[in-house]
Amino acid sequence: MSVFTNALSQLKKASTYINLPSRVQEILKKPERVLQFSIPITMDNGSTRVFDGYRVQYSSARGPYKGGLRYHPKVNLDEVKALAFWMAIKCAVVGIPLGGGKGGIAVDPKVLSQGELERLTRAFTRRLVPFIGPEQDVLAPDVNTNPEVMGWLVDEYSKVTGRFVPAVATGKPLALGGSQGRTAATGQGGLFILNELVGKLKLDPKKTRIIVQGFGNVGYYFAKLAHKAGYKIIGLSDSKGGIYSNGGAGMDPDHIMQDKKARGIIAGCYCVGSVCDCENYRSMTNKQILEAPTDILVLAAMENQITRENAGRIKAKAIIEMANGPTTPEADIKLAKRGVIVVPDVLANAGGVTTSYFEMVQNLQQYYWTEAEVMQKLKPIMGQAFKQVWQKAEALKVDLRIAAFVLALERIAEAIEVRGKY
């Protein structure tokens, strides 16, 4: 399934609700620049492997390209184009002065040694040097990349260019100019959105049951913070499997994390230290957990999880998309018909890139904020974006995704228009 085709169909659908000048629509159908590299790496055993690396610079209408770098065996140009487009929309939804970009390398980082991974990151960075930088394109972590990878990237870029340029990437280690709060920021932003949604739906947080699909950086922090805020986490899964609470009693995501570290998987029993409850909890596959009874389903894994095939069986009242592109356009239609509210990725997971923007600001002014200051700035941005999208959805009688796209497209179109025509 082409993810970029899905992204373009979202663009087309949203465009019908606004007077988007046709030239703007034409411009937004294609990325501004596509970079593709073959990257030969000498592996630890002396052999050579050649990896495919991509960077798509989709739109710079509202500011420098901004977006993550993904390491995954399934990375391909189609996917990176879609993800880059969504970044442009996302930055516009939350109103930060950045465009959209995304990068990726087709690699399974879990089978590479640390040395191989560092060499690959540095080799990719060297090829990107002419095209990236604080005023051109700023990278960040995404699936299977982390502060450590950003540290190598900043170091390589700085060595090659001969000056320290921390703002070429965000999500860095604190020692290299990272921002307080960035690691948990996507999850934290998701919690702000959850609180807004629960308010609109008049649900009681203490009684609200949540399933989280995906237990990487985003899923883990979302689940942890939601649990801390009093919500009931009744299901959790990672790529290998999941756990579900039969009776609806919640679980502490940190216990699941400890267990996952010890056993290598999320197993069907709920263990606190050495005491395990295998009666009230059970194993579920990733596929099953999507369809299990819950109030809110949080998608924090990969694209194309809710499709035409399973959309009819989703039992949640609302879906929060913490991953990028987890719901296909066909599924959107089915879910809307059934009254399932979908809080779209370009709003729900924008806390990550918003805090990345804060990180760039701190780097450029060489003055750093406390975690409390970061959160104090993040909360109103997420809250306002949620309210604006919600209002737009009510005014146009559309779902939240179309509303978010309409809001973003108006902002992007304005930037394109005021740049002039010739």
Ligand code: GLU
């Ligand atoms: N990879 C994250 C996303 O998809 C963060 C991007 C960033 O911080 O630039 O939104």
